[in-house]
Amino acid sequence: MQAKSILLTGGALLAATSGALASGFQVGLTGAKNVGMGGTGTGLYLDQASQFFNPGAFAFAPTGFQVGGNMAIPRISFRPGDADSGQRTLQNTNVFPFSGFVGFGPKEGKWRLGAGVYTPFGSELHYQQGWEGRYALTDINLRSVFGQVTAAYAITPQFSIGAGVTTLLYGDVDLQRDIPVQAQGSTSPAHAQLTGKADHKVGYNLGVMFKPSEKLSVGLSYRSAVDAHVSGGDIALTGIPASAAGSFTAKSFDVTLPLPDVYSFGIGVRPNDKLTLAFDANLVGWSRYQSLDFTYSGGVLGGNASSSSKRQYQDALAFRVGAQYKVTDGFSLRAGTFYDMACVRDGFVTPETPDADRIGFTAGIGYEFAQRFGIDASFLFEDFMKRSQSQDDLISNGTTDRVAGTYKTTIAVPGVQLYVKF
Template identity: 50%
Template sequence: MNLKSLLLAGGALLSGTAASAGGYQVTLAGQKNNGMGGVGVGLSLDQAAMFYNPGALAMVRDRGIQVGVNATLARQAFRSQYGGPQRELQNHVVTPFNLYAGFGSEDNKFAAGIAVYTPFGNKVQYADGWEGRYSLTEIDLKSIYVQPTVSYALTDKLSVGAGLVILAYGAVNLQRDIPVEGAAGAGAAHVELDGKATTKIGYNAGIYFKPTDKLSLGASYRSKIDAQVEGGDVTFSNVPASLGSRFTATEFDATLPLPATTSIGVGFMPNEKLTIGFDANYVEWSKYKILRFDFRGNNGAGGLVSTSGQVGGSNVSTSRREYKNAWTLRAGAQYQLTSGLTVRGGGSYDFSPVKDGFVTPETPDADRLGLTVGASYKFGSFGIDVSGQFIDLKKRTQTEADLVANNTADRVAGTYKTRVLIPGIGLNYTF
């Protein structure tokens, strides 16, 4: 067992078990959109357009403020290739949130706003003694994005927009056991990595076109951001005194690409009460080839072995990821039942970017099917939005032979199965 086993946990850096998208991407940015399968690129529903398509913001006639929160409840199971009991993830509830404030000019041509959302974040903790404890025992991560946005209507049918995407806060804590002789208890030492990401800036831009009252089209592009942890803390525990000199690393650096996404969307409005949307998202996951950790100090030669030796005074370890570009397809609809009540439904299918033989415990990804429902009730200038999502990931199996063939023996052979339930609620005020 070598230090690469630790690196697979780092694959969840600012990510985690994605609730509604492949890899470590999460799209829970708007409650109305959540109830419609996550569509929004070709629609101008509300201020959440800042996330889905900044170009549509100028076409949102009601300016306002909205806030929403979701609870992701994941049930994940693992069974080793070599038999034994089924291991289940310890239950945790994570609450990604979003906040939008949008304002516009009196002539309805110019709009601006600020968006705050949490697109990456999760807490995962496996049961004590599980087969992959030398790869991962626990991860807890958080992130907050801030996006100031502007949008302008070039005509009454065409608008454009853009925003700065700022990784304002990111933090990760990941842990695993280390097999060493002479350790107390179960015969395992323990390592914990804890770090905060540096502030990074990207952009989100889009265009929105509504040629008729019954048809709308949209396209958007969200740029890649490299999330970097510099000088994160390394803490070893339960290490025998006789091996202390081998575990002296105190800090680490790591970088994780948050990939670019290109999206197109279409909206249909057959009548004043019914809205139908279709989206396709193309995520450039292929940028994620290798995860590299740089350690300052001895990372445990003899107990943990670096893959590349000493480089510039830091032990360097790498772990292969080899992600592939992937599509997500979404469809949804909403229907206004009364002047105050609107109901929604939708679905999505997400193609996993993780190749066979490259599945990791922190993100045991697979192709996934999502089903959604939602509703809104408006009373005067105030409104409440609720949504619910059920995400079913296909059962994913990898064997020891797969791992050896791909040189990915730093992860675990076995079968993963994950289901996620995501209720959400939001409040909005329009003016």
């Protein structure tokens, strides 16, 4: 048995902490106003979430505090290569990403200082017992929290710059899969469980904004790549037969995953005092992720002291459009749509990331009272295209450590946010 098939899903935690806005493992859920407008934000300065989308735009944002949360409701199904065998539906579990930001500075001043925390992604999936891909993955549970401190300065009333330092504050993973060996007299195969915590890693977020007029704003931002690392992750094995015990003695693992950088461009247009239109484009540098490599401590796993699993991701584009309309001074309506291109190539799809081109639709409302306090609500629906790969594809690509078949995914995400302006 190849050791690479035992831990091939281990990098999902790391990728989940990247904070990218397109493809791969991410659902962009930072800022309810932004979510309601299709995930746009690079060319806007709606609120404190500008620290995430474009630190340069933060120089023009109002000061204040905001906190919000979402409930991500995924639905993923799998149909094996033999269509006559029927569809497998996951025991999907809801997860609850959140974000919070605070910003300070003189009301009419040129500078802003801020801080925030956010969860770029969290996931919990449980595949049906005995499913065809059980030797690649049976269960996955991911959690991650990022922090950011930000400073922005308006060099002129039309041009501003900003920078943020980002830190992976917390990340952990629980991954499980069956092993195709079985003890004598047992009715179930052996089982592997991997648990680990990600090391704290630091990156940065840069942005600029240009406002040629009060009706037009243009923004650029860059979020740096990060090499995430899990060191000393635990390996727990059960049901290993005595005859194979000598090949499964590893107790821990180390793995490093190169996470992508993100380039973003955005435009904000305000035809009048009531209407705001926005467009964003994101380029995510997933091509850094070509393989998932493990080293094992305390022995060997599957007869090997290290393993490698092909990924060969490609850079991915995303396009977003959104709008906000102020019905009254205190009440706003929002809507948007987006299209994200897959970073996973044909024949390289894995159970922990059944990635595909996807289209999304969003909506939102906002209510502000006393010109200081407010609440925003958002809703996002994301529909992934069907993604299929055959056994011949896997053999041709050398990716037989995963399973042939067709994946179909949808995600629904309601969210709410409270804020106060200083």
